[in-house]
Amino acid sequence: MKIPPPIKSMVAMFALLWVYLQTSVLKAQAVIAIETQNNALVLEVEKDKDLGIIYFGKKLARVDEYQLVPKVFKQPEDYTGLLNSAYTPSGSRNLMEPALSVTHADGNNSLDLRYVDHKQSNVADGVSLLSITLKDPVYDFEVMLFYKSYFKQDVVEQWSVIKHREKGEVILQKYASANLHLKAGSYWLNQYHGDWAKEMQPEEAKLTHGIKTLDSKLGTRANLFQPSVFMISLDKPATEDEGSVLYGALQYSGNFKIDLEVDLQDNLRIIGGINNYASSYSLKPGEEFITPAFLYTFSDKGKGDASRKLQSWARNYKLLDGNGNRLTLLNNWEATYFDFNENKLAELLKDTKKLGVDMFLLDDGWFANKYPRNDDRAGLGDWQENKQKLPNGIASLVKEAEANGVKFGIWIEPEMVNPKSELYEKHPDWVVKQAKRDEYYFRNQLVLDLANPKVQNFVYGVVDDLFTKNPDLAYIKWDCNAVIYNAHSAYLKNQSHFYIEYMRGLNNVLKKIRAKYPKVPMMLCSGGGGRVDYGALQYFTEYWPSDNTDPLERIFIQWEYSYFYPAIASSNHVTDWGKQPIKFRTDVAMMGKLGFDIVVSKLPENDLKFCQEAIKTYNDFKDVIWHGDQYRLSNPRENSVASILYVDEEKTSGVMFNYLVNNRYGESTKNPIKLKGLDPARKYKLREVNLYPGTSSWIDSNRVYSGEFLMKVGFNPEVTSGRTSVVVHIEEVK
Numbered sequence: 001m002k003i004p005p006p007i008k009s010m011v012a013m014f015a016l017l018w019v020y021l022q023t024s025v026l027k028a029q030a031v032i033a034i035e036t037q038n039n040a041l042v043l044e045v046e047k048d049k050d051l052g053i054i055y056f057g058k059k060l061a062r063v064d065e066y067q068l069v070p071k072v073f074k075q076p077e078d079y080t081g082l083l084n085s086a087y088t089p090s091g092s093r094n095l096m097e098p099a100l101s102v103t104h105a106d107g108n109n110s111l112d113l114r115y116v117d118h119k120q121s122n123v124a125d126g127v128s129l130l131s132i133t134l135k136d137p138v139y140d141f142e143v144m145l146f147y148k149s150y151f152k153q154d155v156v157e158q159w160s161v162i163k164h165r166e167k168g169e170v171i172l173q174k175y176a177s178a179n180l181h182l183k184a185g186s187y188w189l190n191q192y193h194g195d196w197a198k199e200m201q202p203e204e205a206k207l208t209h210g211i212k213t214l215d216s217k218l219g220t221r222a223n224l225f226q227p228s229v230f231m232i233s234l235d236k237p238a239t240e241d242e243g244s245v246l247y248g249a250l251q252y253s254g255n256f257k258i259d260l261e262v263d264l265q266d267n268l269r270i271i272g273g274i275n276n277y278a279s280s281y282s283l284k285p286g287e288e289f290i291t292p293a294f295l296y297t298f299s300d301k302g303k304g305d306a307s308r309k310l311q312s313w314a315r316n317y318k319l320l321d322g323n324g325n326r327l328t329l330l331n332n333w334e335a336t337y338f339d340f341n342e343n344k345l346a347e348l349l350k351d352t353k354k355l356g357v358d359m360f361l362l363d364d365g366w367f368a369n370k371y372p373r374n375d376d377r378a379g380l381g382d383w384q385e386n387k388q389k390l391p392n393g394i395a396s397l398v399k400e401a402e403a404n405g406v407k408f409g410i411w412i413e414p415e416m417v418n419p420k421s422e423l424y425e426k427h428p429d430w431v432v433k434q435a436k437r438d439e440y441y442f443r444n445q446l447v448l449d450l451a452n453p454k455v456q457n458f459v460y461g462v463v464d465d466l467f468t469k470n471p472d473l474a475y476i477k478w479d480c481n482a483v484i485y486n487a488h489s490a491y492l493k494n495q496s497h498f499y500i501e502y503m504r505g506l507n508n509v510l511k512k513i514r515a516k517y518p519k520v521p522m523m524l525c526s527g528g529g530g531r532v533d534y535g536a537l538q539y540f541t542e543y544w545p546s547d548n549t550d551p552l553e554r555i556f557i558q559w560e561y562s563y564f565y566p567a568i569a570s571s572n573h574v575t576d577w578g579k580q581p582i583k584f585r586t587d588v589a590m591m592g593k594l595g596f597d598i599v600v601s602k603l604p605e606n607d608l609k610f611c612q613e614a615i616k617t618y619n620d621f622k623d624v625i626w627h628g629d630q631y632r633l634s635n636p637r638e639n640s641v642a643s644i645l646y647v648d649e650e651k652t653s654g655v656m657f658n659y660l661v662n663n664r665y666g667e668s669t670k671n672p673i674k675l676k677g678l679d680p681a682r683k684y685k686l687r688e689v690n691l692y693p694g695t696s697s698w699i700d701s702n703r704v705y706s707g708e709f710l711m712k713v714g715f716n717p718e719v720t721s722g723r724t725s726v727v728v729h730i731e732e733v734k
């Protein structure tokens with residue numbers, strides 16, 4: 001049929017209009033933006049329903065402009081259509097590191113994931129949850145991506161839930177929590193490595209093409225050599241106050257794997273999750289596999305802003321009782337090690353009172369009878385009071401503490417066992433080991449098989465018994481000293497599930513403890529900082545950063561932790577490590593939750609007097625340290641003086657800590673240190689506190705400064721070789 005020209009052009013016009021309308025409708029639906037106060041992660045449903053990331057960074061005012069972003073980058077061909085995938089499947093078109101890799105019930109290894117739908121909802125004030133469903137067009141296989149975003153803190157927690165309805169088990173070969181995709185000129189990775197007494201050693205380098213992996217295969221104490229926390233600076237290394245930087249971490253205490261891949265288009269793919277090492281997972285039809293959350297925040301104002309956001313998020317949403325109080329304490333570990341008895345402890349309880357702290361913490365060595373815990377070679381697992389050391393049991397100590405007006409806390413390491421123990425004799429099948437191979441020990445001990453529900457009950461019972469018998473017990477220090485060798489569970493049928501089931505078991509126990517004892521403070525310790533992560537910190541009020549309490553070392557270690565964790569969670573003890581005077585040691589320990597682990601009765605008179613006064617001073621301003629904003633003013637890695645400031649939310653008071661970290665001749669605060677976080681228009685007075693008896697301050701406490709002066713010109717705390725540690729209290733003058 002011949003169509004007359006005017007009609008022809010009308011049809012063409014309508015056709016054009018239809019296409020335009022369709023595209024704009026599609027486009028309007030196609031963009032899913034996860035926006036927080038300052039940032040946006042923008043996803044796009046692309047033409048074949050692939051879900052891609054088109055933007056990550058500072059939020060744009062006009063949402064419709066996010067779709068223009070990919071167009072202004074002139075990059076080489078993708079070849080896969082998946083390089084920017086929001087959750088990269090493997091075995092179909094993908095050529096890069098996948099987020100998810102599976103073997104289907106029929107043995108096929110291919111996976112494709114297409115967008116189906118999404119839901120966005122407010123789950124609390126300032127907290128939104130986005131879920132996106134992706135499905136394989138060929139197999140009955142589904143992934144739900146979850147993005148929980150915290151508006152004010154610019155934090156996102158991302159995880160995935162994997163399930164299927166195939167005719168048999170599907171093997172998950174890799175199952176990441178999150179998959180990010182960033183565009184920048186260059187990427188600078190700040191990562192950490194460590195060992196016992198050497199936690200949180202930073203290293204920064206430019207990422208080159210290919211994959212850089214951060215991982216752990218230690219099972220327990222997983223962060224001993226490398227934690228999952230890291231930073232990525234875009235274009236150039238971020239500084240404290242400048243630059244674009246992403247912080248990432250997996251909320252998980254077990255094996256993790258973070259792959260950072262710069263691809264052929266020069267973009268960066270970050271894929272983080274449980275380490276799939278020796279851990280392919282057989283998923284039954286209908287069963288859900290829920291990954292732990294991967295956490296990230298981003299700032300274009302440098303590391304300081306990013307860390308304040310993360311610290312605020314942790315206090316408000318993750319750390320147990322993050323906005324609450326903490327107990328100052330005297331610990332006996334370094335004062336006595338395993339060598340104590342009731343009389344000695346009675347003296348220490350008196351010392352606790354004399355010192356002026358809230359609580360006495362009894363450490364390792366109080367338990368086991370057949371194989372007494374007199375050193376670290378025996379007794380672990382036998383959680384009965386040692387009759388020789390404590391004939392009247394813990395109960396009498398709790399009472400004695402009460403009589404002294406202090407609280408009582410106790411150390412446990414319930415996940416572990418010495419081969420020389422009754423527990424091991426009774427339940428050899430509860431122990432992680434390879435029956436046909438020689439046992440191999442870490443600190444003379446082995447790990448209990450928390451994959452086994454009976455072991456979970458036992459571990460829960462250790463805590464529950466202590467509280468049932470001693471309802472006034474005020475605190476637990478939960479230690480974890482061994483890594484997993486010879487990974488094998490006598491309970492599990494499928495050994496590839498071991499590492500995952502261990503962590504599920506640990507999680508079950510901690511959840512059960514918190515259901516019954518929701519607020520009792522617990523310290524997360526792992527032979528130092530071998531297990532500091534937000535997966536665990538939701539159950540703990542604080543962590544033990546390191547057995548290295550040399551204050552000079554601690555300035556560096558605590559500095560690095562502070563990028564990711566708030567001061568209220570950092571248990572810092574004054575000990576005899578290091579060569580610094582007691583004042584220096586105490587000042588450093590004050591930058592968090594203060595404790596002591598010294599022989600109080602042997603302190604010279606003035607040292608004792610100093611400590612007693614220091615605790616009172618700390619009690620006056622601990623609220624600012626615990627709940628205020630932290631500003632790192634002078635980096636000990638770059639300067640001879642380290643300086644850190646805590647300011648309250650109202651900007652009315654603060655505490656500034658300053659330390660000489662270089663003992664070369666003449667090193668001192670030659671220049672003023674610029675303060676941060678104050679109100680430029682307000683006036684402040686600065687007074688030196690924590691002075692050692694008989695010394696006087698060099699600082700004129702009557703001088704009044706404007707916030708502007710303190711922040712633009714700075715303040716000189718007058719740190720010298722004769723004043724190696726100076727604490728300054730800042731108060732607004734009305």
Ligand code: DGJ
Nearest residue numbers: 333363364479527528547
């Ligand atoms: C390792 C911890 O880090 C120390 O503080 C102490 O509790 C010992 N374990 C006890 O064995």
